[in-house]
Amino acid sequence: MNKTKLWTKDFIGVSAGNFFLFMTFYFLLVTLPVYILQGQGGTEAQAGLVTTVFLIAAILIRPFAGQWIGMFGRKKVFVTSLFLYLVTMILYLVATNFNALLALRFFQGSSFGMATTAAGAIVANIIPDSRRGEGMGYFVLSNNLAMAIGPFAGLTLFNGWGMSAAYIACIVISVIAFIIGLSLVADHSGSARLGSMFRLKLHPKHLFEKSALPIALTGAFFSVGYASILSFVPVYAEELNIDGMASYFFIVYAVLLVLSRPFTGRWFDQYGENIIIIPSIILFAVGLIVLSLADGAVLYFVAAGMIGIGWGTLFPSFQTIAIARARPERKATATATFLSFYDFGIGVGAVVIGAAVAGMGFKTVYASLAVYVLIGILVYMTAAKTKKEKHHSLSL
Structure with missing residues (x-):
């Protein structure tokens, strides 16, 4: 086995999964505020709140996600979070009022925070030490490409066919990300039982x-x-x-x-x-x-x-x-x-x-x-x- 090989199946897979995850993030980042202002008659404060709540949820969940990865393994947390992210994406189709949308953004932000933490942990584990800077650079490039394509595609779809079409596109993309997550090599780094997920250590260290x-x-x-x-x-x-x-x-x-x-x-x-x-x-x-x-x-x-x-x-x-x-x-x-x-x-x-x-x-x-x-x-x-x-x- 070549210890310095970077472009392995798992490296390509987790980078692709990360790309599709961030695609949906940027899709909604630019379309949801416009939809709230134009489609729901909301205020600028409400439009900003859907992004703020999402980020707060991601920030709050990440320290716990790090512990869950140690308990259950990198792949299990990644796949589980991608599944939860997909479920919340489907629920957008029935979120008919602002309060429901806000609650959905919080739960989706939590699954996003878990998924991005797990993806980073997977990459850190599989990149050879001698190519760590190069490997991390290519992995983060998947975020950058999503940032370039996502807003452009999202606004184009929203302006042409409306918010429902944007939601359906995000659901399809989330399904692809989930399938990619399932295809990764099994991770045996954690073997805790499901009940232990709430036995978290709350000390800052x-x-x-x-x-x-x-x-x-x-x-x-x-x-x-x-x-x-x-x-x-x-x-x-x-x-x-x-x-x-x-x-x-x-x-x-x-x-x-x-x-x-x-x-x-x-x-x-x-x-x-x-x-x-x-x-x-x-x-x-x-x-x-x-x-x-x-x-x-x-x-x-x-x-x-x-x-x-x-x-x-x-x-x-x-x-x-x-x-x-x-x-x-x-x-x-x-x-x-x-x-x-x-x-x-x-x-x-x-x-x-x-x-x-x-x-x-x-x-x-x-x-x-x-x-x-x-x-x-x-x-x-x-x-x-x-x-x-x-x-x-x-x-x-």
Whole structure:
């Protein structure tokens, strides 16, 4: 058996399953708020709440998902969560009022949090150590591709055929993800009985992986800035009078990321973290500056490419570091810790940046965020120093 083989059946399978899972996430991320405003006569606050509740549920469940993976195994948790996700997706067809929709979003967010944690744990287990940066980069690329395709396909389907068609498409995609999950090789890492799932250890040391905290906090710091892209770039396009091109921002983002991925992941493994992370931070910041200077489509898409390479490289690099620092039996918890802080940063960023845009405007906010991201170099170096000091103390 070749210990350095990356593109195994399971690696391809879990990456594909992750892609389809995130496809439905982005489908609903862009269509549900519009549906609530236009189809149900809801308010802007209600439209925002369906996303917030989903993310809160994902954040709350992840620390427990890490323990369940240790109890039952990575594949069982992944398949179970994909099945629950599919069930909630089917129930959208009968959710006729806002309260039912909100409850459904909470339960679906919980299953999403479990599935993404389990997927990360599976990948961490099967990627060869010598190709960890490269492998994690390709795995996270499945998220990025979904982010590029999902909103575009979702809005196209919703505008052409309505919300029911969007729901049915998401159900079909969720079925595909579930079937892929079933096809993965059986995981014998956990053998607990079903009744033990509620015997959880609630001390923070069991819910979070201490070794992953410095880089998880660093990831949260940067994800606050990334929230400005995920949540507000389409709105900014309207201000620039190019709203018809807004959905292509993430297409450009993904194309440049795909082109850079074969190099960045390999360089991470060959030359170390700093060689990749610090230039990526700078590129992310420059992309934000270019975005703040945009007055039309050209700079808007130049910024998309820069941010795609910059942030698109940072996220898998941080996640790789979080997993690499943890002991083998704690890698699932390390994954949960990193993703929980990442989602928290996205949630906080969406609220804070939304308020800042209302007071200062998009151009000032994006220029200010460029400075914020550059300050992140110090945040990252502090986290890297913490790692070195800990390693030194253990070696004495």
